[in-house]
Each structure stands twice: as structure tokens, then as C-alpha cells.
Amino acid sequence: MASSSSSSSTQVKKITLKAADGKHFEVEEPVAMEMETVKSFFVGNEDAMKDMVVPLLNVSSEHMPAILDFYRNHSEFRKRTPPPPAEEVKAFNEAFLENKSDEQLMEMIMAANFLNTKELLNFLTEAAANRIKNKSVEYVRAFFGIENDFTPEEEARIRAENEWAFDGLDED
Amino acid sequence: MERPCKKVKIIDEIQSDWLSNLPDHIIHHILSLMDTKFAVGTCVLSKNWRYYWTNIHTLSFCRSSFVDSQVFYDFITHVLHHRNHLKLLKLEIDCSKSAISDKITSLVFEYAISHGFEELDTNMIYLPKTLFRYKSLKTLKTVCYFKYSCFATLTTLELYYVMLDPKKDTFAGCLNLQNLQLIQCDVEGVSGVYNISAPRLLTLQISDFLPSRGRIVIKAPRLKFFTLNAINPPRLSMDRCRSLEKVNVHLFPFMDYDDNTIFNKFSFNHMAYYDDKAMQYYVFRMRMIAMCRGISRVKSLTLSLNLSHQETWKEKLVFAFHMDEDFDRKKLGRAVAEIASEELSDLQKRLLEDSRSAVAEKELPSIEEQILEMKKIVPPLWKMKAKTPRS
Incomplete structure (x- = not known):
């Protein structure tokens, strides 16, 4: 061709x-x-x-x-x-x-x-x-098309384990 | 680690199910491009994502992201403890708003050194001693003055606001240095000459080098590209740069354009009328000639002037020249100064005619279009300019 x-x-x-x-x-x-x-x-x-x-x-x-x-x-x-x-x-x-x-x-x-x-x-x-950058958890989930497969308890536990990463962040 | 293993899926599935198929190494890379605090935060997105952040190749710690230094310290400890023991590429520490303690500093640097990091970008005023015994650093961005040559492998060095010592040949010992940037640096005291010598230097950028007095002498036999951003042309000497190919000069002459006295009253031969503005203009022209003498070895030179009012940073290219063999290098300075002077006066007139300068600025073509234009007109222009401007 x-x-x-x-x-x-x-x-x-x-x-x-x-x-x-x-x-x-x-x-x-x-x-x-x-x-x-x-x-x-x-x-x-x-x-x-x-x-x-x-x-x-x-x-x-x-x-x-x-x-x-x-x-x-x-x-x-x-x-x-x-x-x-x-x-x-x-x-x-x-x-x-x-x-x-x-x-x-x-x-x-x-x-x-x-x-x-x-x-x-x-x-x-x-x-x-x-x-x-600096977007909320929900925003990033939507961005990557991630489905949240944590139970609320699990999510709370992981948040607590990594508490420093969420210090001062607004949750929405 | 309980991360499920991802298998390569067949093509049809990749097409329909691309969302879950972004390869791990790309996610690690994306997370490495951000403040590490944010990267760690992605652990709550889903089970898959819980440990993605532990594979980041860059650690980026910003003190102002944390309320106090104890939280900052706890966070760093947590990150260093949980990150996978992979090679670290880069360490960024931003502590612009408050100092960080020796305890945090030594913790981070010990980790970075033991993980073979190659790049450091920090505005810390003191760097720990352990770093100076580390031999693998390739890229360094810093605000500190010290003996940079202690990093034998250093290829890129960017210095911000550093006070340089005029008595020392600061970069001569950096045997592998290829790229050097000096941003808003200054020289101690009122020395006449500041030396920059580096045996392997390829590219050099000097922006807003503060000392207006004295001369910068560059001895870099392999230097190819030189970019200079300055308010007014500095005195340069680059005779030892035998490989020099391109020089780009961007000037932001500091002058008052608000009234037309400079150009109407002033004549180069009769200094009787000079006032401050006229003096500025005269000095600018003389400096331009002196600067061009220093770089006459170059193969190609572009000069752009930014004469706009502060709100628009559009530049006007005034000179793009390819030096050929029969070019009389001795006359370069005068020719450039003449062309630049003409541009200055043209632009000033236009700005006056159109006091809403924004309109005039918008009409400026892009630098590329200007270069094309220049290439067409500069050779004849040069011949014209070669004759003496004073009559």
C-alpha cells in the first residue's frame, strides 16, 4: 500500500x-x-x-x-x-x-x-x-474507578493506623 | 503483603476493563510525584490500594503540611518504617516556613543514604554532616553554600539564593558537573572578578546574578549552552569556552518608560542633558557592548528584551544571529547595542502611543515567528549596522 x-x-x-x-x-x-x-x-x-x-x-x-x-x-x-x-x-x-x-x-x-x-x-x-493532588478520597476513587471494598470499620481502622496522613485534612 | 497478584488479562478485557488495569508501576510513579502525605492517604481507597504507597520512589516531605513538628516527626517515622526497601530515587524536603529538628533530619538522611538516593531537593539551611560523606548524589538543588565538589558524582547542581565566595573557585572540583544553574545568587564582598570553572560543564544558566559590579569569568572548555536572565547586561568573559554553541540572553532592563525624556533629550555624544534616565540608558548600552565582547566566540546568539510593563511578560526578540566565518566578531557588541537601542526606542514610542500597553503587547508575534523574521532580515541589517552609528 x-x-x-x-x-x-x-x-x-x-x-x-x-x-x-x-x-x-x-x-x-x-x-x-x-x-x-x-x-x-x-x-x-x-x-x-x-x-x-x-x-x-x-x-x-x-x-x-x-x-x-x-x-x-x-x-x-x-x-x-x-x-x-x-x-x-x-x-x-x-x-x-x-x-x-x-x-x-x-x-x-x-x-x-x-x-x-x-x-x-x-x-x-x-x-x-x-x-x-490534594483531592478528597471520594474524588480519587472516582478518578481511578476504584470501588471501595472496605467495611466502614476496616476503613476507620486503616485511617487510624495512618492518622498522620489525614492530619489537618478536611473530609468531605 | 496481601496485595492480590494482577495477571495480564487478554486484550478484550483490557479494552473493556481498563480502569482496574493501570499497571502497578504507573500507579507507584503517579504517587511518587506528590507530597508523600497525600500518597500515604491513598491507603484508604480500597484493599488493592492499601499498600501501593509503600512502593513510591520519591519521598517528598513538606513541614507546612503538618500542624507541629511532633506530628511531622511521627509521620516521617511511620513512612520510613513502612516503605518497601526499594531503591530511593529522590528526596524532597520543604521546610520553608519553619525549621526542622536535627532528630528528623538525621533520621531522613540516614534512610535516604542507605537506600541509595541520587537526587536531593531541599531548602534546608543546614545539611547534616553524614551527607557529605555520601558518594552517589547526582542532582542537588540547595540554598546552602559548601564545598559542592565533595559529591564526586554530581552532574546537576541548582543553587538558589546562595552567597558565593569570590576567593574560591567553587565549581572547579566538581569533575562530573554537566548542568549548573545559579538562581538569584550573590557574591560576598565587592570583588572584581568571579570565576566559574568546571571541566565538564555542558549547560549553564545564570538568572538574576545580583552583583552588578565586577565581572563573571567562565572557564568551561566543554560548555555548549549558556542562558542568561538578567536585569541589565553583566560583564562576562567566556574566552575559555571553546565549544560554545548557543547563548540565549534575556534582559529585563529596568527603566522608566513613563515619560519620553530619555529619547528626546538624550544624545550619545553630548552628555550635557543627561538625567538619571538618560544615564541608565547610556549605562545599558555600554554594558551591552561589553557583554557581547565577552561572548563573541559563540556560534549562535539570541537576545530578547522584555520591555513590557510588569503585568505582561511577553518578550521581544531583538537579535538572533548565526555567526559565520566572515563575521567581524569585534564589531558584534556595537551592532547588538545599536539594534537593541533602536528596539528600545521603537518599543518605548509604541508604548507611549498606546498607553494601554496591553493592546500593543498582544500584537507581538511569538518569539519563534520573530526569530524567523530575524533570520530573514538580520544579515542585511548587520551590514547596515556595521557602519559607524555616530555621524
Whole structure:
């Protein structure tokens, strides 16, 4: 399929990625190589790039465009001279997370973990940390989708065992 | 530990049941990014979560999160006792509002040292002696002045508000130091020259180095990137930095823009009219020339001026230059000073025309767009500026 589109596109090699729900994405090679998982797929087998479709089991097609956009922008930031000002990177990162629900953030963390890209994973986990910092127990439970399986007595006991952690906190 | 073992589930389940499948190491990492007090608090979320916090790789203790030092001490004891005996990456201690006792300090540092920590970030005024015999520290952020070279493995050093001793070559002994940041540091006394020498230094950032007198002499043969944030251009000498690639200078000149006397009354050749503002301007220009002389070895130089009123911190890039071979480095200082002066006067005029400066500020393109613009116009501009500005 890469050869058929070569008439219109330039010489940039493309790699086909297949999201968990079966949708295909054609991605420029340098962008695809940002993902360690994809990179390791081709180690010692570089010729296969043209006709192989790389299955990405934990990445839904919903998040692929955003994730690819992140790689493209951040690799451009790294290459730029002089380096981009912190505000520009911050603005991009903020826009990236805008309108993303907690659930979507979690899914993207899973995807970044699967794709094995440290930069994206660090950025997303930090975002998750910022969303739950100093929030109530109930809020954090909802955030991670945790069901409270403690009996009230058990919960009270554990609270007492770790009383210092709750000192001065407002309960709600 | 009664944590149930998580098995890798088949793909369909991961899709439908992602909530419970965030891998443990990611949860540990997220909890490591927060105040340890909060991380410990997650033990009440559910049975699964009861012991997650014991695997955090960073300890972050903040004195002001606790009512008194006894509770703080009890909390720390509890955490150190229950944390799994894994390697510790980082220790953060924030005691900005009140001092913490020697007892707490030695307890925490003994633990951190025995767990091989590599990174320390603290605003403690005194660090315990045991730390100075520890040989594995790689990153240090501190407000204390001491012999940093006792940490042979140190690669990153960030100093805040430190009073440096001008008689000592403070960083020369830090043989592995690659990144150095000096934030609002000062030099004791009124010495003429302050030396920064570091054999392996790659990046250096100096922000608001307070002494306005004297000269900073940087001897770092491997230094590649230098960032300077300053109110006015300092006197620099970087002749020994033979690998220097990029210098970014951000200046926030302290001047009064509220009236137009500077530019109307003042002429460089006739000092008769000078008042305080004119003097400021003159000094700024002279300093700019002197600073550029000190960094003429660099391959690429960007200079941005922030002339906005305090509420908007938008910067205006005034100079981005790639030094090529035939560039007359001796004239760099004058050229930059000329361009900067012109920008100063342009901007000042605009600010006056539009006393609601916010409007004018919004029209400024981003620094990147400005750099692109600059690259197009700077070479001819440079040739133009090479001729003597005084006529």
C-alpha cells in the first residue's frame, strides 16, 4: 500500500499501524520510531517496514491522532534551534489535555505505557498526579474507578493506623 | 503483603476493563510525584490500594503540611518504617516556613543514604554532616553554600539564593558537573572578578546574578549552552569556552518608560542633558557592548528584551544571529547595542502611543515567528549596522 501512494507523496517512508479496534494509520517513519514498541518490532528486520502492519493492542483509534500529534510536535521541539521557549511547550501540552476526560487520560496513559515512550508517559502521569493532588478520597476513587471494598470499620481502622496522613485534612 | 497478584488479562478485557488495569508501576510513579502525605492517604481507597504507597520512589516531605513538628516527626517515622526497601530515587524536603529538628533530619538522611538516593531537593539551611560523606548524589538543588565538589558524582547542581565566595573557585572540583544553574545568587564582598570553572560543564544558566559590579569569568572548555536572565547586561568573559554553541540572553532592563525624556533629550555624544534616565540608558548600552565582547566566540546568539510593563511578560526578540566565518566578531557588541537601542526606542514610542500597553503587547508575534523574521532580515541589517552609528 505504501508503494501505491508513492506517486503523490514524497520519499518519506510510511509505516502502517493498526489500532486496537482495527483501524489503520499511515505514519511517517521518524514519527513511528518515537514509539519504542514499534521500533523494536523492526529491529533486525528493517526490510519489513514497507509491507508490515504493526498491531498496537492497547491503543484505541480514538487516541491515535492526538498521540501522533504529540510525537510530531515534541520531536520538532527537540530539533529546533534555539530551543522553543517553555511557554510554547506548555501551551501545546495544555491544549493537548484540554477537554480530555479522566477516563481518556487513563486510556492514553495505558497507550503510552504500551508504546513505551517515556516522554509521553511522564507527561501524562504528571497530568494525572496534578488532577488528584490534594483531592478528597471520594474524588480519587472516582478518578481511578476504584470501588471501595472496605467495611466502614476496616476503613476507620486503616485511617487510624495512618492518622498522620489525614492530619489537618478536611473530609468531605 | 496481601496485595492480590494482577495477571495480564487478554486484550478484550483490557479494552473493556481498563480502569482496574493501570499497571502497578504507573500507579507507584503517579504517587511518587506528590507530597508523600497525600500518597500515604491513598491507603484508604480500597484493599488493592492499601499498600501501593509503600512502593513510591520519591519521598517528598513538606513541614507546612503538618500542624507541629511532633506530628511531622511521627509521620516521617511511620513512612520510613513502612516503605518497601526499594531503591530511593529522590528526596524532597520543604521546610520553608519553619525549621526542622536535627532528630528528623538525621533520621531522613540516614534512610535516604542507605537506600541509595541520587537526587536531593531541599531548602534546608543546614545539611547534616553524614551527607557529605555520601558518594552517589547526582542532582542537588540547595540554598546552602559548601564545598559542592565533595559529591564526586554530581552532574546537576541548582543553587538558589546562595552567597558565593569570590576567593574560591567553587565549581572547579566538581569533575562530573554537566548542568549548573545559579538562581538569584550573590557574591560576598565587592570583588572584581568571579570565576566559574568546571571541566565538564555542558549547560549553564545564570538568572538574576545580583552583583552588578565586577565581572563573571567562565572557564568551561566543554560548555555548549549558556542562558542568561538578567536585569541589565553583566560583564562576562567566556574566552575559555571553546565549544560554545548557543547563548540565549534575556534582559529585563529596568527603566522608566513613563515619560519620553530619555529619547528626546538624550544624545550619545553630548552628555550635557543627561538625567538619571538618560544615564541608565547610556549605562545599558555600554554594558551591552561589553557583554557581547565577552561572548563573541559563540556560534549562535539570541537576545530578547522584555520591555513590557510588569503585568505582561511577553518578550521581544531583538537579535538572533548565526555567526559565520566572515563575521567581524569585534564589531558584534556595537551592532547588538545599536539594534537593541533602536528596539528600545521603537518599543518605548509604541508604548507611549498606546498607553494601554496591553493592546500593543498582544500584537507581538511569538518569539519563534520573530526569530524567523530575524533570520530573514538580520544579515542585511548587520551590514547596515556595521557602519559607524555616530555621524
